[in-house]
Amino acid sequence: xxxxxxxxxxxxxxxxxxxxxxxxxxxxxxxxxxxxxxxxxxxxxxxxxxxxxxxxxxxxxxxxxxxxxxxxxxxxxxxxxxxxxxxxxxxxxxxxxxxxxxxxxxxxxxxxxxxxxxxxxxxxxxxxxxxxxxxxxxxxxxxxxxxxxxxxxxxxxxxxxxxxxxxxxxxxxxxxxxxxxxxxxxxxxxxxxxxxxxxxxxxxxxxxxxxxxxxxxxxxxxxxxxxxxxxxxxxxxxxxxxxxxxxxxxxxxxxxxxxxxxxxxxxxxxxxxxxxxxxxxx
Amino acid sequence: xxxxxxxxxxxxxxxxxxxxxxxxxxxxxxxxxxxxxxxxxxxxxxxxxxxxxxxxxxxxxxxxxxxxxxxxxxxxxxxxxxxxxxxxxxxxxxxxxxxxxxxxxxxxxxxxxxxxxxxxxxxxxxxxxxxxxxxxxxxxxxxxxxxxxxxxxxxxxxxxxxxxxxxxxxxxxxxxxxxxxxxxxxxxxxxxxxxxxxxxxxxxxxxxxxxxxxxxxxxxxxxxxxxxxxxxxxxxxxxxxxxxxxxxxxxxxxxxxxxxxxxxxxxxxxxxxxxxxxxxxxxxxxxx
Numbered sequence: 001x002x003x004x005x006x007x008x009x010x011x012x013x014x015x016x017x018x019x020x021x022x023x024x025x026x027x028x029x030x031x032x033x034x035x036x037x038x039x040x041x042x043x044x045x046x047x048x049x050x051x052x053x054x055x056x057x058x059x060x061x062x063x064x065x066x067x068x069x070x071x072x073x074x075x076x077x078x079x080x081x082x083x084x085x086x087x088x089x090x091x092x093x094x095x096x097x098x099x100x101x102x103x104x105x106x107x108x109x110x111x112x113x114x115x116x117x118x119x120x121x122x123x124x125x126x127x128x129x130x131x132x133x134x135x136x137x138x139x140x141x142x143x144x145x146x147x148x149x150x151x152x153x154x155x156x157x158x159x160x161x162x163x164x165x166x167x168x169x170x171x172x173x174x175x176x177x178x179x180x181x182x183x184x185x186x187x188x189x190x191x192x193x194x195x196x197x198x199x200x201x202x203x204x205x206x207x208x209x210x211x212x213x214x215x216x217x218x219x220x221x222x223x224x225x226x227x228x229x230x231x232x233x234x235x236x237x238x239x240x241x242x243x244x245x246x247x248x249x250x251x252x253x254x255x256x257x258x259x260x261x262x263x264x265x266x267x268x269x270x271x272x273x274x275x276x277x278x279x280x281x282x
Numbered sequence: 283x284x285x286x287x288x289x290x291x292x293x294x295x296x297x298x299x300x301x302x303x304x305x306x307x308x309x310x311x312x313x314x315x316x317x318x319x320x321x322x323x324x325x326x327x328x329x330x331x332x333x334x335x336x337x338x339x340x341x342x343x344x345x346x347x348x349x350x351x352x353x354x355x356x357x358x359x360x361x362x363x364x365x366x367x368x369x370x371x372x373x374x375x376x377x378x379x380x381x382x383x384x385x386x387x388x389x390x391x392x393x394x395x396x397x398x399x400x401x402x403x404x405x406x407x408x409x410x411x412x413x414x415x416x417x418x419x420x421x422x423x424x425x426x427x428x429x430x431x432x433x434x435x436x437x438x439x440x441x442x443x444x445x446x447x448x449x450x451x452x453x454x455x456x457x458x459x460x461x462x463x464x465x466x467x468x469x470x471x472x473x474x475x476x477x478x479x480x481x482x483x484x485x486x487x488x489x490x491x492x493x494x495x496x497x498x499x500x501x502x503x504x505x506x507x508x509x510x511x512x513x514x515x516x517x518x519x520x521x522x523x524x525x526x527x528x529x530x531x532x533x534x535x536x537x538x539x540x541x542x543x544x545x546x547x548x549x550x551x552x553x554x555x556x557x558x559x560x561x562x563x564x565x566x567x568x569x570x
Contacts (some may be wrong), residue, residue: 002453002461002479006370018372025381031400031439032385034407038399051405098294106285111565113291115558120302122496122554126524126543128398130536131305133529134319154301157294186286215389217503222529233391237507242393247405250395258392265387269380275442276450280486 013073039063039251061253071242073253075234080260083145083152083231084213088206090153091160095205096198098157099164100190104176114165119160124281125218128155143225151223152213160205163278167201179229182273204275207268211261232257306547309354313540319528323537330541339515343523345429347499347549350519353434354441354498358490361445362483366475368446379450394507397436398423423509426516433504433517441497451477452486453464470568495553499546507558520546539555 006017024032041050042059050056067073083227102114133142171194179189204282220234227235236257243249265272313330316324332338333552368379385393400407401422409419422432456479464478480487502521505511511518518526520542528539 001369001458001553002456002474003366003369006372016371021372021378024367024380028382030387030407031396033386034400035396037540045560046405052407052410075348086549094294097290101287101290107284107287111562113295115562116303117298118561119554120298120387121559122492122550122557123306124500124521124543124546124550126406126521127309127310127547129525129543130300130319130528130540131308132301135300135305150297151301154297157298161294190290211387215391217389217391217506218525221506222381222525233389236391236395247399249400254392254395258388261387261389267382273383273447273451277448277486277489280448280451280489281455 006188035251036192036253038247041248041257043246043248059248064249064256065120067239067252067256071239072235073232073239073255073256075227076230076239077256077260079145079227079229079235080214080231080233083148084210086149087152087156087213088209090149091156091209092202092205094153094157095160096195096202097190098161099168100194102161102165103168103171104194114161117158119162121155121162129222133222136225142223143229145229148219148223148231150227151219152216156209156212160209163205163275164198164201166278167198171197200271200274203268204271204278205266207272208275210264211272216259288392296371309540309543309547310539315537317536318535319536326537330538333538334541334545339503339518339523341522342515343518343520343542344545346517346519347546349430350434350437350498351495353431354437354494354501355491357441357445357452357494358487360438360442361447361490362443364446365449365453369450375430379447383447387441388440390437390440390503391507393436393440394504397432397439397504398508401432423515426513429509429513429517431503433508433554436506436508437497437501441494448486448490449483450549452483457483492557496550499550499553519551521534 002052006014023062037055038086040060040063041055042057042062045051045053047055048056061122068199094277098117101257102110136142136147136151139147141150175193179193184193214231215233216231224230224234227238239253243253312323314325314327315323316326316329349369364382368375368382388396399405403409403419403421403424408422412419421439422428460482461474464474469478500521501519502525505517505519505522506525507519511522524539524542524546525541527533527535
């Protein structure tokens with residue numbers, strides 16, 4: 001193990017390490033801790049210039065309550081859910097199939113198609129922006145959740161295919177051969193043999209895509225406009241102009257907007273990291 | 283047997299073609315037109331591109347992209363450093379790792395807001411800390427010479443977390459026997475890291491490199507949230523300038539915007555080409 005395990009070092013080194021850890025963490029999260037502290041302060045603290053002292057009162061419930069009951073925030077949050085969840089389902093479903101086809105079958109152009117998915121996944125969004133916006137407008141889907149979902153599903157299919165194909169490649173191939181010898185049809189092999197084995201990959205992708213899509217901002221401002229369809233990342237800018245310079249409310253608002261992917265991460269940590277670090281180890 | 287893979291591929295390929303592959307070519311085409319997005323488009327040849335050459339804002343954006351690319355790569359050594367720091371087995375270390383990683387889970391919008399407040403001249407924590415050490419206050423995002431660096435620093439926060447998690451996973455898989463053997467040979471500290479550990483972390487470094495380059499060239503959210511391109515257009519990058527030209531109050535110049543997007547795409551293509559080439563070699567080696 002590298003570096004040398006701290007247990008093998010002197011007692012002094014161990015104590016130093018143990019005390020540096022929390023300090024380093026606090027420094028690392030300092031900007032965020034500041035925002036958390038802001039979100040609990042009353043307005044008067046800001047007008048009195050008491051930014052960093054002890055809050056004159058703890059107004060957590062009032063501040064967060066106002067975010068939920070006096071703004072469009074709940075609508076934006078619901079929009080985010082209604083955009084994110086269908087995208088996750090769509091992209092995972094499509095890529096299970098493309099990953100299966102590219103991972104199991106040998107045919108001409110297999111690798112070429114696979115590399116097309118990878119390459120498309122890396123392109124800058126701006127090269128897609130004008131045509132995709134145009135297409136969405138022409139389909140009558142501008143400023144709708146469906147318009148965003150369709151694009152996200154298509155784009156995420158690139159990354160998901162890369163992921164699924166490599167996962168399927170690592171499955172024991174003799175299993176599929178055996179099923180073929182038994183005369184099981186290809187659809188049934190996909191459904192009854194491969195899909196059950198893909199559960200960990202599906203879980204990992206689902207949490208990753210959930211986070212990516214929830215956090216998307218660029219496409220939200222390109223393809224949607226108002227509280228009718230906008231997700232929370234785009235909505236927060238309108239929220240902030242509603243509560244201009246009221247840092248206690250803006251802080252609370254952005255914490256609320258950030259919470260779902262954070263909760264998702266802490267709940268599904270193992271899958272999340274497995275997905276993110278795929279390929280980091282040979 | 284030959285149709286089956288086709289059927290499995292069809293929906294995915296169709297979606298991907300319509301929303302990703304074809305639009306790339308369409309953007310190339312649009313970049314040759316003068317078009318406001320609604321009315322008739324007029325063919326202008328390479329005029330949009332020749333206009334770019336003399337465009338001061340384009341030049342600034344391009345330079346800022348270079349700054350982003352170079353400085354963003356700091357996330358890789360920084361991530362390795364934190365990973366080495368955290369690669370221990372003491373009580374509660376798992377929670378520490380998660381909390382160090384957690385900025386990556388935040389949306390760039392939230393990161394942007396958090397850092398703009400952090401930098402605020404009066405209310406911001408940065409100046410409170412500087413003041414505590416007796417330094418004068420600075421307005422990071424209001425200063426054209428500092429603003430881009432301030433935004434890049436904000437971007438490095440989640441990016442470093444990402445690289446850290448890649449390296450933590452990589453360190454987990456480092457062959458303990460090689461480490462022990464090197465240790466018997468008297469390798470220690472820096473030498474051990476450079477000659478034994480880092481070579482074994484190659485796959486993690488490659489991915490860290492890919493995601494960091496892509497992240498640097500995709501930077502948009504932070505700029506839009508933190509400065510909106512200002513002050514005086516000093517923080518624009520190509521992705522942001524393209525958006526401004528094509529879709530904002532500065533007018534709907536779809537053709538000109540597409541030309542900027544094409545330039546950005548070409549820059550990205552150099553890296554994409556290199557990534558794909560590496561992966562292609564890998565594929566051929568592993569085979570089936």
